[in-house]
Amino acid sequence: MQQQIDTLIQAEWIIPVIPEGEVLENHALAIDGGRIIGLLPADQAASRYQAENRLELPGQALIPGLVNAHTHLAMSLLRGLADDLPLMSWLNQHIWPAEQRWVSEEFVHDGSQLAMAEMLCGGTTCFNDMYFFPDVTARAAHAAGMRAMVGLITIDFPSVWAADWEEYLHKGLEVHDQFRSNGLIKTAFAPHAPYSVSDAPLERIQVLSDELEIPVHIHLHETNDEIVQGLQQHNDRPMARLQRLGLLSPTLQAVHMIHLEEGEISRFAESGGHVIHCPESNLKLASGFCPVAKLLEAGVNLALGTDGAASNNDLDMFSEMRSAALLAKGVAGDAATLPAAQALSMATINGARALGLEQEIGSLEVGKSADLAAVDLNRLNTQPVYHPISQIVYAAGREQVSQVWVAGRQLVHNGCLTTLDSGELISRAASWRERIAEG
Template identity: 55%
Template sequence: MSPSPLSVDLLIEARWVVPVEPHGVVLDDHAVIVNGGEIVAIVPADEARSLYAPRERVTLAEHALIPGLVNAHTHNPMTLLRGLADDLPLMTWLQEHIWPAEGRVMGPDFIRDGVELAVAEMIRGGTTCANENYFFPDVIAATYRRMGFRAVVGLPVIDFPTPWAKTADEYFQRAVEVHDALRDEPLLSTAFAPHAPYTVSDENFERLRVLAEQLDIPIHLHTHETAQEVDEAVAKDGMRPFERLKKLGLVNERLIAVHMTQLTDGEIAACAAAGVSVVHCPESNLKLASGFCPAEKLRRAGVNLCIGTDGCASNNDLDMFGEMRTAALLAKAVAGDAAAFDAASALRAATLNGARAIGLGERVGSIEPGKRADLAAVRLDALETQPLYHVASQLVYATGRHQVSDVWIDGERKLADTRLVGVDIDAIRDKARGWRQRIAAEDPA
C-alpha cells in the first residue's frame, strides 16, 4: 500500500526550474514544493503529483522558475526623483540637483511613498529582495514590512546634518535603535550604510567597524565610483580610498563595496583574499560616465560579485533583467573576451551572490530545500524569446521584465499572472504624480 500524499501549502510545476545552485543547472519539468514559506523539495513534476497534496497548485507550462532577484544596491525612496536631472556628470548631478531636491522634500512621507512605488516596480520585475541605502530607515522598514517585501535596511552614517540626524552621535544612536527594533522581523535585517569614504571621517569609520562587529551586520558603502573620487582622496589623504579602508580595518567579509570602477589588480586580489563583496551597478555607472567595473577580473579572482540597480535618479529604473544583460555585455567589452561573465554567472550575481553579500545566503538566492520560497516565474513563450535553445542565455540576453508573471516572497504570492496582489496601483501612481509637481516646480533646471 503506497503512502498517502503529503499535505503541503503550495506546489509549483514549471517547464524549467533554474535553481542557480548547482551552478548552471536547468531542470526540465520539475516542481517546487513549499510549506510554511519554506522550500521543502524540488522533484520531477510527475513524481510531485503522486507525492504531494497541495492546498494550492500553480502550473507554469511555458515558464522558467528562478530565485527571486536580489537588488544588491539601491536607494528606493529616490524612485520619486526618477528622471529629474538626467545627462549630467556625478558631482553636478549630486550637488546641483539631487542633494538640493532631497533637502527640500526629504521626510517620512517622501520616504514612504518612494518605497511603495519602488516595491511595486521591483515585484513586477521579479525582484524579491533589496539592499537599501537611504535616510529614515525606520520609515523604510515600516513600509517594507507593510508590503511584505524582503530587505536589508541601511543604517545611514554621513559627516553632515540631514533631516534624519544632525550629529555623529545621533546617527549612531538612531542606527542602533532601528537595528534593535528590527531584530525579530522575519523579512528585514540591517547593515550600516556609511555614504562614501569622502563623506565619512576616520573616527566614524572606526566606530562603524566596532559596532558592525558587535551587531554582526555588514557595512555597505559607495567607493571607487569615479576616477575623480580616487584622485581627490590621494591628494587629501595620500592614499587611495580602498587603502584607507584597509588601514581602518574595514576590508573584510562584512564589506559590501559598491561601484568599484577604479581598481588595480592588487586591490582586486585584496578583495578576494578578504572576502569583500562587490556590487556592480553597470547602468548607473554608464549613465553618469563614472567608469567601468572590471567585473570579469573580479569574478575570476573569486570575489563575490553582485548586481544592483542603484537608485532611479541615476538609472532610471529598478529592472534587474536589464541590469543583468548590461552587466554581462559590458563585462565582455571591458575584458575584451566574448566568453567573459557568461549568462549563468550573471544570473548568479543577480541572485545567490547578492544574497550572500547581504548576509542572507543561507535563506534565499537559490531554489534549494530549506531555503525560504522567494521565487519568480518568467514566461518564455513570447515571440521575443523564441526560439529557445538555452534557458539561462534567454533569461539574461533576451527576456524583459514584462515577462515576469508570478512572484512569491517567503511563500506568499505577490504577483499573480502579472497582477500585483494587495497593492493599489492607482493610489501609488497618484502619489508619484503629486511629488513630481512639487519637485519639478522647485528644481533649478
C-alpha cells in the same frame, strides 16, 4: 498517503541556480510554511503531495527571486529630475539640494513603496537600501511582504534624519534594535562614501559591525574624483584608508569598485569582501567600467544592483543582468566572460552572499525560503527556447514576470500586485512631481 502542503508549482523549466547552469525540465517545487520542501519531477510530486494551491506554468521558467544588492528606494521620486550629468555635478548641484528641500518620512514612504512595486513586478524579491529614514523603508517593506536589508545611513553633513554622525549612528542602532527579530528585515551599517564620511564615524562603525555582526555597505572607488579627494584629504586611496581603519573584511559590501589598480583587486579578494556591480548607473553617469573579469578571476564575489532610479533610471534587474554580461565581455575583449548562467548567479545567489543571506535565499533548494519568480518565455521575443537561462539574460524583459513569491506568500499574481495598489502609487508619484517641479 499524500502529504498536505500549501503550494505545488509545476513549471516547464526550473532553474535552481545551484548548481550553476542547471535547468530542470517538467519538475515541480513544493512549498509549505513559507519554505521549499521538495524539488522533484512533476509526476513524482503529483503522487507525493496534496496541495492547497496548485499552479501549472507551461512555457514558463521558475527562478530564485532576484536580489537588488544596492539601491536608494525613495529616490524613485527623483527619477528623471537631473539626467545626463556626471556624478559630482548631479549630486552637488541637483540631487542633494532636492533632498534637503523634500526628504521627509512621507517622501521616503511613498518613494519606497513606488520602488518596491516596480521591483516586485520585475521579479526582485529582496533589496539592499541606503537612504534616510531607514525605519520607514523597513516598515513599508514589511507591510508589502518584501525582503529587505535597510542601511543605517551615516554621513558627515546634517539632514532631516540626523544632525551629525553620532546621531546618525544612534538612530541607526535604534532601527537595528527595532527590526532585529523581524524575519524579512535585516540591517547594515551604511556610511555613504569615503568622501562624505570622516575617520571617526568609520572607526565607530567598524567596532559596532564586529559587535553586532552586521555588514557595512558603502560606495567605494566609484569615480576618479573620489580617488583624488582621498589622496588630497587623507593621503590614501579610499580602499587603503578603509583597510587602515579595519573595514576591509568579509562583511564589507563595496558598491561600484570601478577605478582599481591590480594590487587593490588582489588585496580586496584576500579580504573576503563583496563587490556590488551597478553597470547601468555607472554607464549613465560615465563613472567608468568595473573590471568584472579581473575581479572574478581573483575570486571576488560579485553581486548586482541597480543603484537608485534617479541615476539609472529604472530598477530592472533583467536589464542589469544583460548590461553586466555584455559590458564585461566588451571590457575584457572576451565573449566568454560572464556567461548567462553566471550573470543570473550575480543577480541571485551572489547577491544573497553579499548580504549574508545565502542560507536563506538566492537559490531554489530544499530548506530555503520560498522566494521565487516565474518568467513567461512563451512570448515572441523569447522564442524559440534553446537555452532558458540565455533567454532570461539576453532576451527576456521584466514584463515577462508573471508570478512572484516571498517566503511562500504570493506578492504578484498573473502580473498584478497583491499587497500594493499600483493606481494609488501612480497618483502619489504624480502629486510629488507637481510639488518638486514647482520647487
